[in-house]
Amino acid sequence: xxxxxxxxxxSGSPGQSITISCTGTSSDVGAYNFVSWYQQHPGKxxxxxxxxxxxxxSGVSNRFSGSKSGNTASLTISGLQAEDEADYYCxxxxxxxxxxxxxxTKLTVL
Amino acid sequence: xxxxxxxxxxxxxxGGSLRLSCAASGFxxxxxxxxxxxxxxxxxxxxxxxxxxxxxxxxxxxxxxxxSTISRDNSKNTVYLQMNSLRVEDTAxxxxxxxxxxxATGPYDAFDIWGQGTMVTVSS
Numbered sequence: 588x589x590x591x592x593x594x595x596x597x598s599g600s601p602g603q604s605i606t607i608s609c610t611g612t613s614s615d616v617g618a619y620n621f622v623s624w625y626q627q628h629p630g631k632x633x634x635x636x637x638x639x640x641x642x643x644x645s646g647v648s649n650r651f652s653g654s655k656s657g658n659t660a661s662l663t664i665s666g667l668q669a670e671d672e673a674d675y676y677c678x679x680x681x682x683x684x685x686x687x688x689x690x691x692t693k694l695t696v697l
Numbered sequence: 698x699x700x701x702x703x704x705x706x707x708x709x710x711x712g713g714s715l716r717l718s719c720a721a722s723g724f725x726x727x728x729x730x731x732x733x734x735x736x737x738x739x740x741x742x743x744x745x746x747x748x749x750x751x752x753x754x755x756x757x758x759x760x761x762x763x764x765s766t767i768s769r770d771n772s773k774n775t776v777y778l779q780m781n782s783l784r785v786e787d788t789a790x791x792x793x794x795x796x797x798x799x800x801a802t803g804p805y806d807a808f809d810i811w812g813q814g815t816m817v818t819v820s821s
Contacts, residue, residue, distance in 0.1 A: 590741070623807035625742070632792060632814060633734075633742065638807035644797075676742050680805035684756045686732070686744040 591616065591677055591689035598695040604665040607692045609677030610658060615687055617658035621680035624653055624662045627691075628673045636675075637662060664694070672696045699723035699810050701793050706815030709783055713819070717778040719793030719812055727751070727771040730796040732804060733778045735789040736814075743789075747796075747804035748776060756804055783819045790814040 592610040599605040609616065609624075616622055620640045625633040635644055637653035640660060650665045660679070664671055677689040705717040719731070733745040746767040747756045755767050761780070769776040776793055794808035 619805065621805040621807075625808070627742075632811040633808070634811070635797070635807055635809045638797060638809070644809060678742075678744070678807075680803070684747075684803050685758055686747070686804045688734075688742040688744060691741040 589687070591679060591687055593675075593677060593689035593692045595690070596693045596695065598697055599664075599667045600697045601667050601669065603667050604663060605667060605694065607662045607664075607675055607677075607694070609660040609662070609679075609689045611660075611679055611687070612658055614682040615658075615679040616655065616660050618682055619680045620655070622653070622655060622660040623678050624651075624660075625676045625678065626671075626673050627676065633676065667696055669696050701795065701810055701812035703791065703793055703812040703815040706791060706817045708818045708820060710821050711783060711785060711819055713783050714779070714781045715783065715817060717780070717791055717793075717815060717817070719776045719778075721774045721776070721795070724795070724810075726774040728799050730798070730801040730804065730806065731767075731769060731776040732794045732796065732808060733767060733776075734792045734794050734808070734811075735787075735817075736792070737786070737789040740789075744804070745791075746778065749802060750800050754802060780817075783817075785819050788817060788819050790816050 624637040796806035797809035798806035
């Protein structure tokens with residue numbers, strides 16, 4: 588149950604787009620479309636942004652989008668806003684009936 | 698509104714036990730799988746356990762398997778996490794989280810509702 592691999596940090600200026608990658612294996616990300624993404628502001632509970640690779644729950648801005656290719660999933664945030672500064676986590680279902688999270692990525696809006 | 702409220706955290710000595718509770722409201726609790734996720738101070742999220750909507754199926758992360766038991770009481774809209782043989786490295790904020798698929802049979806669904814978390818500190 589090794590954690591999925593995410594970059595420790597990414598940054599971008601307001602209005603720009605950024606992409607956060609999430610690399611797993613053929614036993615998790617590569618095997619299932621059960622990849623989800625979460626946003627967490629300091630001291631707060633995580634919030635679901637994307638489920639099943641590319642679906643947005645109601646109420647989540649369409650500036651957030653998800654995709655997957657092989658063993659790597661990606662979260663793209665377009666039109667960066669100051670409020671997007673937060674930690675982002677990916678998660679995947681695994682072949683052993685467990686879930687695994689990525690190590691998290693800190694997004695800084697310059 | 699849809700809500701999860703955890704309780705039961707606190708300070709416990711290494712080797713001790715604790716039972717966490719998570720009370721749900723605002724949705725049909727008995728229809729959804731439930732999970733526990735923790736976050737050590739300054740660290741990332743770690744999934745711990747899943748329980749099927751009617752309690753028949755349970756899955757655990759290796760880090761807590763054999764030391765923890767997830768259970769639920771659908772008559773009380775509550776899910777529990779019993780933790781035994783606690784270690785210093787179990788110190789974390791513990792969240793319960795609702796799966797987003799009705800009658801999911803495994804932890805393959807996303808977590809659409811989270812509680813505010815309850816802090817567990819394992820220290821002598």
